[in-house]
Amino acid sequence: MNKKWFIVILLAIGGLLGTGASLVTAEIAHSTGDAAFCGSCHSMEPMANTFKLDVHGGNNSHGFVAQCVDCHLPQDSVVSYMLDKTKHGINDVFVENFTNTDEIDWIARREERERFVFDSGCLSCHQELLDRKDAENPKSLQTHAHYKNQLASGDPIQCVSCHVTVGHNGMLRSELNKRHPEYSFKSK
Amino acid sequence: MLTLLLTVTASWVYADAEPDWKSLADEYTLKPHHQKLKFDCVMCHQGNDPEEFEPLESENCLSCHGSAKKVADRLQFMDPNHTNPHNSFHDGLSLDCYECHAEHEPSTNLCADCHTTTSWMGKVP
Numbered sequence: 313m314n315k316k317w318f319i320v321i322l323l324a325i326g327g328l329l330g331t332g333a334s335l336v337t338a339e340i341a342h343s344t345g346d347a348a349f350c351g352s353c354h355s356m357e358p359m360a361n362t363f364k365l366d367v368h369g370g371n372n373s374h375g376f377v378a379q380c381v382d383c384h385l386p387q388d389s390v391v392s393y394m395l396d397k398t399k400h401g402i403n404d405v406f407v408e409n410f411t412n413t414d415e416i417d418w419i420a421r422r423e424e425r426e427r428f429v430f431d432s433g434c435l436s437c438h439q440e441l442l443d444r445k446d447a448e449n450p451k452s453l454q455t456h457a458h459y460k461n462q463l464a465s466g467d468p469i470q471c472v473s474c475h476v477t478v479g480h481n482g483m484l485r486s487e488l489n490k491r492h493p494e495y496s497f498k499s500k
Numbered sequence: 501m502l503t504l505l506l507t508v509t510a511s512w513v514y515a516d517a518e519p520d521w522k523s524l525a526d527e528y529t530l531k532p533h534h535q536k537l538k539f540d541c542v543m544c545h546q547g548n549d550p551e552e553f554e555p556l557e558s559e560n561c562l563s564c565h566g567s568a569k570k571v572a573d574r575l576q577f578m579d580p581n582h583t584n585p586h587n588s589f590h591d592g593l594s595l596d597c598y599e600c601h602a603e604h605e606p607s608t609n610l611c612a613d614c615h616t617t618t619s620w621m622g623k624v625p
Contacts, residue, residue, distance in 0.1 A: 451563040454543065462538055473537055474564070477574060486577035497581045498619040 345381035355413035358487040362480035388432040419488050429472040528604045558597040568593040583620040600624050
């Protein structure tokens, strides 16, 4: 075999292996992003249960269902999506299997929503929301204009800064209270 | 005549001038959850003259917060013990926001007027 054919065969095998690895990675990424998968972990059951009650989780007349990763991973580039997915995947497998997730104060953690919900996710679906000229609730035009102004001024707020219960139908706190009640309700 | 002209012109100019929202925000502090959103006064109040601002009604709060039911549903876990302040035994969904919540001064707890609420309610935001 001469050198030219050796390089051609090497490139063909490399290409096939690379394409195969990419397809397997894409399939794994695709099948590990929905509520069925995320909710299979004990700690995420309340999140998955309340997601199903929400308009984003299928409680709508169109039969539309988003995936957890549509909101909880950045959607602005494939690189940032895959980097965050890998990082969270490693973290979540370790935390779920080797720590007691019942000790995590999930109710308090909701206050960190701006860290784990991404505007790029909201805006990849709600693409024309910020430029609407009319709305059922006119107040939303004012608040979304405020969002755009803050973004332009370099002092942004995030979608979930206002939409604090989005994706979980306002029920997550109540669902989490079933495991860890905030109050003892001792009557006086 | 010149004085009159200057007075009229000045009043016209200043009537349309926007006040210094940042110094007003320092004077009329917002609750932390609203402050974090970087709202100007006009997000809630109408007009450019703070002297003319009207106190808000519950319906103004609900233009962002949705509805009395939506607000009550967020505390649904308190319903079995009848301690949901937004859906109470006494007032149902009809309690005025301002019975407890205040924006520019400390909020109060209406329930605590008669009940000891320490075991079933947090600080009113």
